[in-house]
Amino acid sequence: MAHRTSLREWFGAILACCPGDCPLCGTRTSGGLLCPDCELEVCRSLFAMTPRCVCCALVLDRHGDCPDCRARQPHYDRVIVAFDYAFPGTLLIHQLKRQRRLLVARVLSSLLAHQVQAGFPALANDTMLLPVPASRNSLRERGFSPAAEIARHLGHALRLPCRTDVLFRHHESAPQKQQGRQQRLAGALGLYGCSRAVAGCDVALVDDVMTTGATLDGIAAVVRQAGARSVCGFVVARTPLRGRTD
Ligand SMILES: [Zn+2]
Ligand SMILES: [Zn+2]
Incomplete structure (x- = not known):
């Protein structure tokens, strides 16, 4: 495991030095x-003087x-976000999730890392990053978990532990895009499970997009039940009310 981590860090350091587009x-x-x-352009909405x-x-x-x-x-x-879910940030999400451009996860995590580092109060330096588990269907369809890729790069950028073996899904549900707000709220509860590894720990849940927050909230409830001391959400893109369909 340590060997694999050091190889990844080495590869990440090489990537960071290489020119790209x-x-x-x-x-x-x-x-x-x-x-x-x-x-x-992508982060412009965060700098607007609108209340949040x-x-x-x-x-x-x-x-x-x-x-x-x-x-x-x-x-x-x-919850700390990198940008609002709006053009042109949506293109980056599309590149990662639809076009499977895995290196874009590093771009997104870099934006998110800036916001986390600027956040107040500062994070505990042993905060555990937990990616929101992907459904079996989306894993089969994409071959990877966008949240896990983002969390892995984020852990590297912030020097925080990233654990993919702590959260899990109990059963599959209908795709959230087809659900309304109330269905999402009900569906998120009881869908996720968490190991006792979080007991006494500060935890940050990592995801690519947050719409109503029902998923994040359902997981936060489970993580708290398992004994976490504090729970934050680190999300790349926050969907504004006007951008929602439900
Ligand atoms: Zn550019
Ligand atoms: Zn709120």
């Missing part, structure tokens, strides 16, 4: 990360009310 505009960049202009929920990072309307946190009391302490 910005995945959005093709400009030559270091390690194939985004060029500064594209990074600004301090717990789940949802962009709020002018009344400052968060419908996702109102729908349920979240079991996570806070």
Whole structure:
């Protein structure tokens, strides 16, 4: 295991030094990360002066009310996001999940790492990263788990342990895209399980996209039940209310 980790770190260090192309505009960049202009475009929504929920990072309307946190009391302490799910950030998610461009996971985790490092309060330096488990169907379809790829790169960037053997799914459910808000809330509860490895630990759940937050919340509840001391969510893209279909 240690040998494999050191090989991955070595490979990651080589990649970071190699020139590559910005995945959005093709400009030559270091390690194939985004060029500064594209990074600004992708993360622009985070810098807008619009209010954002301090717990789940949802962009709020002018009344400052968060419908996702109102729908349920979240079991996570806070969520940190890299950008809102909107163009052109959606292209990066598409490249990773649909086009299977695995190196884009490193680009996304790099954006997320910046936000985590800028977050307050600072993370405990032994925070355990746990990717949200993919369904068997999506694993079969893609051949990899986007959340696990992002979490692995994030662990490398933040020097935090990433564990893929702690969370698991009990059974399969209908694809979430076909479910409404209430179905998602009900479906997330009881779907996931967690080993006792989290007892007494600070934990961060890692995922690619967060819509209503029901999945993240269902897992956070399970992780807390297993004894975690604190639970955060690290999510690449947060879907704004106006971008949802349910
Ligand atoms: Zn670019
Ligand atoms: Zn909220």
